[in-house]
Amino acid sequence: MSTPTTNPLLRAWYDKETRSVIIQIIAAALIISFFAYIINNAVTNLAAIGKDINFGFLWQNASYDINQTLIEYSSTSSHFEAMIVGLINTLLVAVAGIFLATILGFLLGIMRLSSNWLTQKIAYVYIEYIRNVPVLLHILLLYGVILNALPRPKSSYNLNDTFFLNNRGLQMPSPEFESLFWVVAAFLVGGLAFSLWFKRYAKKIQDATGKIYPVGMISIGAIVLLPMAVYFLIGSPIVWDVPALKGFNFKGGIVLRPEFIALWLALSLYTAAFIGEIVRAGIIAISHGQTEAAQALGLSNSFILKLVVIPQALRVIIPPLTSQYLNLAKNSSLALAIGYMDVVATIGGISLNQTGREMECMLIVMAIYLAMSLLISSVMNWYNDRIQLVER
Structure with missing residues (x-):
């Protein structure tokens, strides 16, 4: 043995x-x-049952229209093009939702810690109401409000004969770029590059001498004011296509449809309630001694929040914040309930029903959401690594 x-x-x-x-x-x-x-x-x-795994249907004619397209598309386009349109619509509502939810969430988190009783209670009531009602109900409620509370196109809310709000959406001018617009774009890119460099330079000077440069104002000048000045100096190389009422609807310009507005607002407002609690928990996690030390140095409350509290709280906030971003992106699949043509409604809905390729369509939809979730996670993990304390 x-x-x-x-x-x-x-x-x-x-x-x-x-x-x-x-x-x-x-x-x-x-x-x-x-x-x-x-x-x-x-x-x-x-x-x-006589079926095989075959993705050749993607190149067949889709034979259906999509009510919101950011690229050229018609009913004679292929199912693949319909999928791309749906993917763009999904990304649009996910990115716009993450942006708005983050801003609202941080405001709610700070309001929850306000010393003002009314401000604190408003944020508390909002958070408790929003997050205890299913997101689908919020979507349906907002969609119903938009369709029934807003006027018809002929009675639209009119802002300077340029922007028109009605129950068919928000009509806005669309830009048509002329040949010299590349000059403005070049100054915009240059301004962005300069702002990133100047932010690092200002931080280096602040660490070495304590001198604080107005980074925000200088960045606004480089990114906004300078390109605007160049834009007007070279003769405004953008022509605006302004929407106009013709018949029963508006023609020209671009339109944010009620389905997009309702879905975007509902997902943003819903996710913001959870982000608000995450921000509140992150701020509470910071020792009060940090705030007292900053006050002893004579810093104002706004500088204490910006330079002392938030940078440390982000290390607590980012991991659960990532989960909320992922939830928002995946909840966008509820768009089907109000007819917003996202990737689920196109390739996972109409295309599936027309072709009978349920296995292939569901694999495509799952792969798209998996890729989107992994991308969000990768970006947030990268940012989380950047803000972590570096041990010496």
Whole structure:
């Protein structure tokens, strides 16, 4: 009988690191085997009813219209183009929702800690109401309010004969760029690059001497004021297509449709309630001694919040904030309830019903949401690593 010290298999098993690798290999093999069984079973069942896995349908005519398109599309376009339109619509509402929810969430979190009783209670009531009602109900409620409370196109709310708000959306002028616009774009890019450089330079000077430069004002000048001055100096190289009422609806310009507005606002307001509590918890997690030390140095409350509290609180806020961003992006799939043509409504809805390729369509939709979630997670993890304390 062999002893553990002479048998190579037992010797490998009793080694901690080797045993860990063996267990991981076995676990990976079991997971791969499970998915292989599921996939093989699906392929076999599809073959039994005369179907196979084939993505050739993507190049067939879609034969349906989409009410909101940011790229050229018609009913004669392919299912692949319909998928791209749906993907762009999904990304649009996800990015816009994350942007608005972040701003509102931080404001709510700060309001919850306000010493003003009314401000604190308003934020508290809002958060408790919003996050205890399902997001789908918020979407349907806002959609119903927009359709029924706003006037018809002929009675639109009119801002300077340029912007028109009605129950068919918000009509706005659309830009048509002329040949010299590249000059303005070049100054804009240059302003962005200068602002990033100047921010690092100002921080280096502040760390070395304590001198504080007005980074915000200088950045606004470089990114906004300078390109605007160049824009007017070279003769305004943008022509605006202003919407005009023709018949029963507006023609020209661009329109933010009620479906997009309702979905965007509902997801933003819903997610902001959770972000507000995350921000409040992050700020509370910072020792009050940090605030007292900053007050002893003579810093104002706004500078204390900006330079002392928020930078430290972000290390607590970012991980759960990432989860809320992911939830918002995935909740955008509820767009189907109000007819907003996102990736679920296009390739996962109408295209699926027309082609009967349920397996292929669902795989595409799942892959898109997986890629989108991994991208958000990667960006937030990168930012989280940047703001972590560096041990010396």
